[in-house]
Amino acid sequence: MKAVAYKEFGTTAVLQTVEQPKPTIKADQVLVKVKAFSINPMDWKIRKGEMTLMSGSKFPKNTGTDFAGIVEEIGSSITGIKKGDEVFGVVKNMMKEGVSSEYVAVTSSLVWKKPADITFAQAASIPVVGTAAVTALEKMGDINSKSSILVNGATGGFGMFLLQLLKQRDAKVTAVTSTKGIAYAKGWGADIVIDYTKEDVLSMKATYDIVIDLSGTMGYKTAKQIMKPKARFLNPTPKPIEIPLSILGNLFTGKKHIAILSSPSTRCTDILLNAVNKGLQIEVNKVFPFAQYKEAYDYAEQGGYIGKVAVEIN
Structure with a gap:
C-alpha cells in the first residue's frame, strides 16, 4: 500500500511516498481503508524533532493522527462494527503511529461510526x-x-x-x-x-x-x-x-x-457527536488530494486559515 513516511527529522522536504505492507489486525482491531486524514500542529512538531522525548528517533515514521474511512476487516473479538461501515478514529499513540496511508489498523475502542451527514474530511477533523x-x-x-x-x-x-x-x-x-x-x-x-x-x-x-x-x-x-x-x-x-x-x-x-493534555476517548467523542447532531459546524478550509500531501502540510504549517486542513485518499 502507499503511505507517507519520513526517515529523518526536518521540513516537509523529508516526506516521501513509500510502499508498505498492508497492516494485519489483532483480535481487538479493525482495518480501515482510509478516505481522509486531517492535519494537526503535532504532526509537524513530531516531524521536526521537537517531541523526541516522547516520539523517539526510530525511523521510518508515518504522519497523521486522525482519519476517516471504510471498515475493510474486523478482528475476531469485535462487536458493534462491521465490514463496510463508514467510521472515523484516531491512533492510540500519536507520537509513534501514523495514518497517512491507504489502510490503517486501529484498536476498535478508538473508532466510531461516522455521522451520515458529514464528509470523510469533516469526520477526520473531529478526534484530536x-x-x-x-x-x-x-x-x-x-x-x-x-x-x-x-x-x-x-x-x-x-x-x-x-x-x-x-x-x-x-x-x-x-x-x-x-x-x-x-x-x-x-x-x-x-x-x-x-x-x-x-x-x-x-x-x-x-x-x-x-x-x-x-x-x-x-x-x-x-x-x-x-x-x-x-x-x-x-x-x-x-x-x-x-x-x-x-x-x-x-x-x-x-x-x-x-x-492541556488530552487523549481521545469514547466519552469525549460521545460529547462531540452529540454536539454535531445538534448542529455543530465543522469547517474544513481546504482538502488536498493524496498526491499533494507536501503542499497540504506546507499550507497547514503557514497557518492563518479557518477551521481544518485535510488530505483525501481515493
Whole structure:
C-alpha cells in the first residue's frame, strides 16, 4: 500500500511516498481503508524533532493522527462494527503511529461510526482538536454566564470546536482572530470579536477569568497582564518542560497555568457527536488530494486559515 513516511527529522522536504505492507489486525482491531486524514500542529512538531522525548528517533515514521474511512476487516473479538461501515478514529499513540496511508489498523475502542451527514474530511477533523476542546472546557472548571473567557487564535480547528461548546455554557466569550475570521467567530458563538490586525487585546482594559492561547503566540507570562487575580491560563501546546514547571508554579500564585493534555476517548467523542447532531459546524478550509500531501502540510504549517486542513485518499 502507499503511505507517507519520513526517515529523518526536518521540513516537509523529508516526506516521501513509500510502499508498505498492508497492516494485519489483532483480535481487538479493525482495518480501515482510509478516505481522509486531517492535519494537526503535532504532526509537524513530531516531524521536526521537537517531541523526541516522547516520539523517539526510530525511523521510518508515518504522519497523521486522525482519519476517516471504510471498515475493510474486523478482528475476531469485535462487536458493534462491521465490514463496510463508514467510521472515523484516531491512533492510540500519536507520537509513534501514523495514518497517512491507504489502510490503517486501529484498536476498535478508538473508532466510531461516522455521522451520515458529514464528509470523510469533516469526520477526520473531529478526534484530536475536538477532544482538546472538550478537555479545555473541563479544565475551565465551573463556568457560567458570568464567566469571562478570552480565546486567542479562535478560528482554527481547536477554536472552532471550543467556541461552539462554550456557547452551550452561556459564558461571555471574547475571541481574537484575523479579519477573515470575524464572521466565523461570531457565528460560532463569540460575544466579542477582536481583530488582532487592528487591535491589541493586551492594551485593552478588560480582564478575564480564563485565557486560552490557541495561537501559541501569547504565553502565560504575557497573559498574566489580562488575567483576574484567580484566573486560569490554559496552554494547549505545552513544551515538555512547561508541564512540571506549571504544576510547581501554581503552588505559589493565584493565577494558574494549566497545561492541556488530552487523549481521545469514547466519552469525549460521545460529547462531540452529540454536539454535531445538534448542529455543530465543522469547517474544513481546504482538502488536498493524496498526491499533494507536501503542499497540504506546507499550507497547514503557514497557518492563518479557518477551521481544518485535510488530505483525501481515493
